[in-house]
């Protein structure tokens with residue numbers, strides 16, 4: 001019989017754990033017994049998630065770090081790795097940019113690369129040697145529908161999420177013999193603060209109308225809830241998914257396959 005999903009005794013690092021999908025993932029994994037290490041550049045939101053988990057009887061600590069800074073990531077993780085093993089890494093932190101090739105400046109491309117690609121590289125490079133030594137570990141990367149299909153005005157973002165997908169395959173291949181699993185998920189539009197802030201900034205007079213329009217771009221007729229995304233992440237990082245590696249899971253309300 002399949003064991004119950006549990007993170008008891010597991011140490012879990014979630015980048016961007018202060019908001020949206022990352023926050024909900026931290027909350028769900030903490031409820032399942034995991035010890036959360038929330039890595040985020042935003043001090044206040046990371047501290048708030050840490051406090052919420054502790055108030056609910058869970059275990060969490062937060063680390064303020066910009067994942068695009070290679071040395072800062074190493075310095076932040078070194079004392080943790082000296083004390084404990086890291087069992088699960090969720091590479092969730094990411095930023096967006098709207099624009100085609102003509103209105104994507106070099107600085108925009110570099111900024112997206114630094115966080116969404118180099119940030120993932122930095123985390124993998126800092127944690128994989130320890131996972132290799134302990135001969136176990138699970139890595140889950142946040143890709144996107146933009147990893148696999150053309151989304152309008154997402155030139156730089158698509159570049160970065162394509163890289164997340166292929167880094168996932170590469171790591172899964174290279175470390176399969178060391179007991180390390182590596183997968184990614186590709187969400188469609190998820191209702192997070194990112195979406196609300198985007199609409200408030202760009203469509204202050206017709207936020208509701210635009211929310212509806214964005215919802216309808218998923219054939220299922222709505223955006224995903226963060227809880228739905230976090231539930232898939234929890235499953236894929238758990239022992240229940242021990243047979244799954246090198247895979248990309250769409251979670252997109254039919255966006256990639258049914259939009260015809």
Ligand code: NAD
Pocket residue numbers: 015016017018019020021022039040041042045065066067068092093094095115119142143144145186187188189190191192193194195
């Ligand atoms: P969000 O904006 O709500 O949260 C992102 C978190 O990452 C924030 O707490 C932010 O402070 C942190 N962060 C940003 N840059 C960082 C850096 N350099 N170092 C450390 N932390 C940093 O985002 P979200 O909507 O929950 O998205 C999470 C992930 O899911 C991203 O990788 C995103 O590309 C991906 N995704 C989101 C959607 C969606 O519709 N929301 C769809 C597909 C994929």
